[in-house]
Amino acid sequence: MKVIKIDKKTWAGGINSLRSGYRLIGPVVKGDAHDFAELASDEAPDMAFGNTRLSPKSVIFPQSEPMFTYSLDESDPEHHILKDSTKDYSPRAVIGMRPCDAKAISLVRMNFDTPDYRDPYWMDAYDATTFVGLACDNPCTTCFCTSAGCGPYHEEGLDVLLSDCGDAYEAKALTEKGEKLLAAAGWDAEGDVSIFEPKKADAEAKITCTVETGNLRGKNSLDLYDAPFWKELSFACINCGTCTYTCPTCWCFDIQDENKGKEGVRMRNWDSCMTSLFTMHGSGHNPRTEKHQRFRQRFMHKLKYFVDKYDKGLMCVGCGRCVQQCPANIDIRTICNKMNGYEAAS
Amino acid sequence: MKNLMEHMGVEPGRLQFSWISSAESTKFVDVVTKVTESVKALGPNTNYVKKSAAKV
Amino acid sequence: MESYIGKIKEISERLLNDGTVECVVGFRKGTVALTNEPCMITKASDVKDLVWDSNCRLNLANYLTGRKEKIAVIAKGCDSRNIVNHIIENKISREQLVIIGVPCKGMVDKNNPESLQSNCATCTHRNPVIYDELCGELVEEQTDVDKYEDVRAVEAMETQEKWAFFEELLSGCTRCYACKNACPLCYCPTCFVDESQPQWIGKGTDPIDVRTYHFLRAYHCAGRCTDCGACEAACPQNIKVRQFTKKLEKDCNELYGWEAGLTVDQRPPLDSFKLDDPDKFIM
Numbered sequence: 047m048k049v050i051k052i053d054k055k056t057w058a059g060g061i062n063s064l065r066s067g068y069r070l071i072g073p074v075v076k077g078d079a080h081d082f083a084e085l086a087s088d089e090a091p092d093m094a095f096g097n098t099r100l101s102p103k104s105v106i107f108p109q110s111e112p113m114f115t116y117s118l119d120e121s122d123p124e125h126h127i128l129k130d131s132t133k134d135y136s137p138r139a140v141i142g143m144r145p146c147d148a149k150a151i152s153l154v155r156m157n158f159d160t161p162d163y164r165d166p167y168w169m170d171a172y173d174a175t176t177f178v179g180l181a182c183d184n185p186c187t188t189c190f191c192t193s194a195g196c197g198p199y200h201e202e203g204l205d206v207l208l209s210d211c212g213d214a215y216e217a218k219a220l221t222e223k224g225e226k227l228l229a230a231a232g233w234d235a236e237g238d239v240s241i242f243e244p245k246k247a248d249a250e251a252k253i254t255c256t257v258e259t260g261n262l263r264g265k266n267s268l269d270l271y272d273a274p275f276w277k278e279l280s281f282a283c284i285n286c287g288t289c290t291y292t293c294p295t296c297w298c299f300d301i302q303d304e305n306k307g308k309e310g311v312r313m314r315n316w317d318s319c320m321t322s323l324f325t326m327h328g329s330g331h332n333p334r335t336e337k338h339q340r341f342r343q344r345f346m347h348k349l350k351y352f353v354d355k356y357d358k359g360l361m362c363v364g365c366g367r368c369v370q371q372c373p374a375n376i377d378i379r380t381i382c383n384k385m386n387g388y389e390a391a392s
Numbered sequence: 393m394k395n396l397m398e399h400m401g402v403e404p405g406r407l408q409f410s411w412i413s414s415a416e417s418t419k420f421v422d423v424v425t426k427v428t429e430s431v432k433a434l435g436p437n438t439n440y441v442k443k444s445a446a447k448v
Numbered sequence: 449m450e451s452y453i454g455k456i457k458e459i460s461e462r463l464l465n466d467g468t469v470e471c472v473v474g475f476r477k478g479t480v481a482l483t484n485e486p487c488m489i490t491k492a493s494d495v496k497d498l499v500w501d502s503n504c505r506l507n508l509a510n511y512l513t514g515r516k517e518k519i520a521v522i523a524k525g526c527d528s529r530n531i532v533n534h535i536i537e538n539k540i541s542r543e544q545l546v547i548i549g550v551p552c553k554g555m556v557d558k559n560n561p562e563s564l565q566s567n568c569a570t571c572t573h574r575n576p577v578i579y580d581e582l583c584g585e586l587v588e589e590q591t592d593v594d595k596y597e598d599v600r601a602v603e604a605m606e607t608q609e610k611w612a613f614f615e616e617l618l619s620g621c622t623r624c625y626a627c628k629n630a631c632p633l634c635y636c637p638t639c640f641v642d643e644s645q646p647q648w649i650g651k652g653t654d655p656i657d658v659r660t661y662h663f664l665r666a667y668h669c670a671g672r673c674t675d676c677g678a679c680e681a682a683c684p685q686n687i688k689v690r691q692f693t694k695k696l697e698k699d700c701n702e703l704y705g706w707e708a709g710l711t712v713d714q715r716p717p718l719d720s721f722k723l724d725d726p727d728k729f730i731m
């Protein structure tokens with residue numbers, strides 16, 4: 047593992063060198079917040095951000111993604127045949143993603159890349175991407191990553207981890223992909239690995255808000271499912287898509303056909319278990335008609351089913367986005383603690 | 393409906409309403425002619441059309 | 449406004465204790481700054497959790513839809529107008545409700561706590577229009593405010609400019625639907641955006657589909673919107689969605705002299721026919 051020092055004077059030049067080999071995606075100001083977007087040819091990533099409003103999951107998993115196209119024109123010999131949509135899986139790099147978002151991508155991968163199935167769209171995009179992280183030296187007040195199996199210097203899912211050291215970045219190459227990117231940018235000055243440990247400790251100490259998760263694994267799913275608190279906790283929830291769309295670890299999608307004249311496209315769009323349509327069966331039956339059932343699904347999935355199924359901790363990296371953005375102030379930290387502390391009456 | 397459509401940038405004249413009784417055949421012809429003419433004058437709609445199902 | 453809370457607690461406790469209501473719908477303290485959480489209190493001993501301050505943005509009428517029990521609800525001016533709408537539209541009956549009125553001085557902007565939320569700054573119905581209990585002196589209504597400055601600015605634009613204005617306005621929309629779900633007016637069992645047979649609009653992020661959603665959402669609120677601002681306050685992308693509804697609110701005001709939710713004794717204009725209804729739009 048190599049550590050490279052990137053003098054900030056060489057930053058813009060290096061980024062420019064990367065453009066010939068990579069499509070670059072980075073944080074930019076959009077309206078009144080930062081979000082990840084493909085950088086224009088003269089645009090630099092704006093590294094001075096707290097956290098982006100939406101996570102960069104859309105780089106791999108776009109909110110609306112065409113899968114197939116088809117023709118309904120019966121005079122076309124190939125009508126009603128699904129054809130792969132054209133895709134661009136040329137190399138791309140995300141610059142400046144937060145460690146929590148990177149860990150989230152590795153959690154989501156467990157869903158899209160299993161021994162039985164490999165989701166081609168997600169995986170091809172994933173394979174094409176180099177993830178360059180930016181460690182968090184000034185975490186937000188709603189971050190609770192350190193107790194959600196992550197942290198401001200967490201390396202999982204990243205190819206490079208940058209730490210901002212004033213007039214330079216120290217860049218830790220974590221994978222071959224990462225080394226390749228650093229070389230392509232022309233950054234090669236030897237760095238100082240020793241800065242990482244103390245800076246990590248400092249940053250972690252700044253995260254004061256935590257969740258308790260130790261008992262979740264040992265709980266009985268049905269006890270939690272039947273716990274008496276769901277209705278009360280979900281009262282304020284308006285069942286919108288805010289929390290699931292903003293969440294870096296939510297992976298659900300819905301497949302829809304859209305026609306225009308005789309042309310059609312089959313696409314997948316983000317979906318959210320908070321909506322009633324999510325579980326609507328073709329028969330018209332809906333197993334989750336009530337708000338508290340949908341609400342329960344979100345938290346049970348993240349904090350119990352996932353935990354049990356993969357034994358890799360929570361399906362939440364503690365980024366705090368859902369806490370900040372929920373219009374009704376539903377707070378996963380409160381719910382997690384409640385679930386963790388719940389004792390079913392025997 | 394008309395007001396809000398025009399408010400958000402659909403050209404005035406593209407959306408029109410009329411009330412014609414089944415006995416008013418001449419009014420029907422007049423209105424259809426007028427609507428066709430005014431819409432032709434506006435040309436093809438470019439704003440409020442979905443470019444293609446397969447964009448993105 | 450904080451001083452109301454003592455009275456709110458006192459009334460709530462009394463109503464719960466003497467069995468007048470089964471629950472109280474109000475706000476409890478939020479876990480992040482500048483936010484409170486709507487809540488339902490069923491035990492007199494929990495009344496202590498209730499709070500009232502200028503971060504009670506959501507419209508509590510939204511939490512009454514279709515409920516069957518006897519409820520006490522805390523209502524600021526706009527909430528009370530949406531409660532009136534709910535009564536007119538049979539979403540709740542007057543008999544089920546004890547309305548605890550709160551004369552309102554405005555909610556603060558969630559992104560800029562130094563100033564009032566924009567709809568509150570120009571609100572002309574701060575006092576509840578319908579109530580059974582009151583938790584403070586009625587406040588003086590604002591009269592010299594210009595509610596529609598922003599609408600007129602758009603009206604004055606050229607067609608293409610208008611198109612571009614809304615294109616920009618909606619550019620960050622993720623179709624999370626927080627705006628419609630926060631609105632007490634949106635209670636259809638299946639929203640048109642979710643229908644798939646027929647599919648009224650595409651479900652993705654195509655800007656035309658996004659715009660159609662907003663345009664039709666607003667249209668479904670015509671003559672009903674109270675400009676309570678819950679939709680805008682709920683939007684995680686800070687999109688000024690009231691730019692759509694306000695145009696209709698203004699038109700209703702100008703064409704029919706109508707402001708929604710002021711009285712349970714009159715049918716709304718788009719729900720009734722009068723010989724002298726304006727018909728400028730008919731050629």
Ligand code: SF4
Nearest residue numbers: 283284286288289372
């Ligand atoms: S928890 Fe909050 S963000 Fe999520 S659906 Fe409910 S109201 Fe919307």
Ligand code: SF4
Nearest residue numbers: 293362363365366368
């Ligand atoms: S559940 Fe909330 S805090 Fe956890 S990863 Fe998702 S958005 Fe972040």
Ligand code: SF4
Nearest residue numbers: 296297298319344347
């Ligand atoms: S929480 Fe809901 S939307 Fe998110 S991944 Fe789980 S089921 Fe899907």
Ligand code: SF4
Nearest residue numbers: 631673675676677679
């Ligand atoms: S549309 Fe917005 S302002 Fe109007 S009633 Fe609904 S939430 Fe309130």
Ligand code: SF4
Nearest residue numbers: 621622624625627683
């Ligand atoms: S709340 Fe905001 S982002 Fe969500 S659908 Fe409404 S305007 Fe779009």
